[in-house]
Amino acid sequence: xxxxxxxxxxxxxxxxxxxxxxxxxxxxxxxxxxxxxxxxxxxxxxxxxxxxxxxxxxxxxxxxxxxxxxxxxxxxxxxxxxxxxxxxxxxxxxxxxxxxxxxxxxxxxxxxxxxxxxxxxxxxxxxxxxxxxxxxxxxxxxxxxxxxxxxxxxxxxxxxxxxxxxxxxxxxxxxxxxxxxxxxxxxxxxxxxxxxxxxxxxxxxxxxxxxxxxxxxxxxxxxxxxxxxxxxxxxxxxxxxxxxxxxxxxxxxxxxxxxxxxxxxxxxxxxxxxxxxxxxxxxxxxxxxxxxxxxxxxxxxxxxxxxxxxxxxxxxxxxxxxxxxxxxxxxxxxxxxxxxxxxxxxxxxxxxxxxxxxxxxxxxxxxxxxxx
Numbered sequence: 132x133x134x135x136x137x138x139x140x141x142x143x144x145x146x147x148x149x150x151x152x153x154x155x156x157x158x159x160x161x162x163x164x165x166x167x168x169x170x171x172x173x174x175x176x177x178x179x180x181x182x183x184x185x186x187x188x189x190x191x192x193x194x195x196x197x198x199x200x201x202x203x204x205x206x207x208x209x210x211x212x213x214x215x216x217x218x219x220x221x222x223x224x225x226x227x228x229x230x231x232x233x234x235x236x237x238x239x240x241x242x243x244x245x246x247x248x249x250x251x252x253x254x255x256x257x258x259x260x261x262x263x264x265x266x267x268x269x270x271x272x273x274x275x276x277x278x279x280x281x282x283x284x285x286x287x288x289x290x291x292x293x294x295x296x297x298x299x300x301x302x303x304x305x306x307x308x309x310x311x312x313x314x315x316x317x318x319x320x321x322x323x324x325x326x327x328x329x330x331x332x333x334x335x336x337x338x339x340x341x342x343x344x345x346x347x348x349x350x351x352x353x354x355x356x357x358x359x360x361x362x363x364x365x366x367x368x369x370x371x372x373x374x375x376x377x378x379x380x381x382x383x384x385x386x387x388x389x390x391x392x393x394x395x396x397x398x399x400x401x402x403x404x405x406x407x408x409x410x411x412x413x414x415x416x417x418x419x420x421x422x423x424x425x426x427x428x429x430x431x432x433x434x435x436x437x438x439x440x441x442x443x444x445x446x447x448x449x450x451x452x453x454x455x456x457x458x459x460x461x462x463x464x465x466x467x468x469x470x471x472x473x474x475x476x477x478x479x480x481x482x483x484x485x486x487x488x489x490x491x492x493x494x495x496x497x498x499x500x501x502x503x
Contacts, residue, residue: 137168138496141211141242143231144223145200147174147192150184155312160186162310162485166493170215172207174200201226208234212242219243219496225252226271228278243499246282248292249309250409251430254338275299284499288410289434305495308481310488311412315388316419317482320475321396323421323468327358327461330398332391332413333405335366340404340427343450345371347404348380350454351461358461360402361394395420399467400442400460404453408432414442418478423470425456435481441474 148171152160163169164186174196175189188211190200208220208231220235220242222228228246235242252275276299279285284304287293293303329348333339348360362372365384376382386394395401401417407430414424414435424442426432438444443460445452460467 137166138219138493138500139215139217140167140169140219140221140496141208141215141217142169142171142173142221142223143204143208143227144171144173145197145227146223147176148187148189149176150187150189152184155314158312158485159310159488162489163492165486166489167496170211170217172211201230204230205233205237209238212238212240217242219245219499221245221247221492221496222278222282223247224249225275225278228282229274232278232281243283243502244281245284245286245304245495245499246278247286247288248279248296248303248409249288251292251295251407253295254407254430283502284495286495289431291431291434292409304498305491307488307491308410308483310483310485311415313412313415313419313482316392316395316416320419320421323399323464323471324397325464326397326399327355328361328398329358329400329402329425329457329461330361330363330394331402332363332394332416333403335364335368335372337368338406339364339366339368340406340447341366341368341371343448343453344402344404345375346450347453347457348375349378350450351457352378354454355458355462358457361398363391363394391416392420395422398422399464400425400457400470402453402457403427403432403436404445404447405429405432406447410434415478415481418474419482421471421475423460423467423474425453425460427453435477437473437477440470441477442470 171187173189175191193199212234220231222231225246231244279299279301285296285301286305287296287303288308293306296303335341352358360380362380362382363386372382395417401422401424403424403426405427410431417424424436426436427447428444429447436442436444443456445456
């Protein structure tokens with residue numbers, strides 16, 4: 132815990148919480164509470180308004196939840212600026228940062244604003260959700276740049292996201308990962324299996340490039356008939372998963388963390404062909420199980436995957452290159468073992484405790500407050 136009085140910090144984000152908090156997420160917020168006097172304005176379940184944790188102000192889920200959340204967010208932040216009177220606001224993304232900045236101006240608050248960048252905002256409006264959402268891309272880009280430039284400080288989750296901030300004309304004040312509870316993936320590892328099995332774990336959405344994965348897998352399976360794929364996830368691209376399932380791919384819509392860890396143990400390699408990621412948690416999970424990752428050289432994926440050391444990087448959208456990488460690892464057990472050992476070795480730098488994360492946040496808050 133840092134010395135001195137705890138600053139008052141309002142966290143604003145779209146993350147949905149259920150109270151009482153689960154054990155892992157409670158560890159994060161309890162560690163932050165030891166460093167800061169905090170309040171969290173976020174999304175919640177339909178009965179969120181009936182919960183009792185005084186640290187959380189949750190907006191109950193309703194139809195058109197996303198648009199309604201953001202439409203009323205500036206007003207809700209302004210209410211917390213008056214009631215809680217924070218020293219600092221931490222916005223989970225530039226979009227929450229826009230609402231926080233409007234609220235600061237509305238209330239003439241002297242609270243400092245920190246905007247976090249967990250993912251590339253150029254992608255979020257173009258590859259998330261409905262295809263029609265891409266029409267909002269230019270507006271989303273302008274709003275994100277506005278928030279980053281208006282902030283008193285910014286934080287990136289990795290080097291690539293730091294470059295995204297620099298592209299908006301600001302230098303990030305801090306670069307560090309967000310705490311993720313990886314407990315289910317720690318512990319003794321098992322040897323890389325002889326069976327040529329690959330696994331994909333993630334939501335079935337466009338930004339995960341599920342269509343590209345399916346096309347590459349068909350090329351790889353034709354060259355290596357004994358290869359197998361395990362698909363884990365659900366989303367709007369279920370039609371692609373259903374087609375793969377008919378071709379012999381094993382598909383699980385949802386697994387527990389322990390079951391995901393077992394799926395990684397049973398595989399030689401994790402596939403991560405996404406168009407963009409901030410700092411992919413699933414890659415950290417694979418590393419902790421001693422499994423290599425084949426990923427796109429896009430977004431924050433190269434921040435965690437070192438080509439030829441703990442995995443293989445391929446150009447995003449290059450189906451043949453992805454198929455070549457899959458065949459290389461599934462046809463060469465020694466290569467899978469070598470990359471898996473590299474993955475396990477590099478896992479230590481990503482496995483942070485809640486206290487370490489909270490200390491980093493406190494240092495960021497103190498740095499913003501120290502600025503004139």
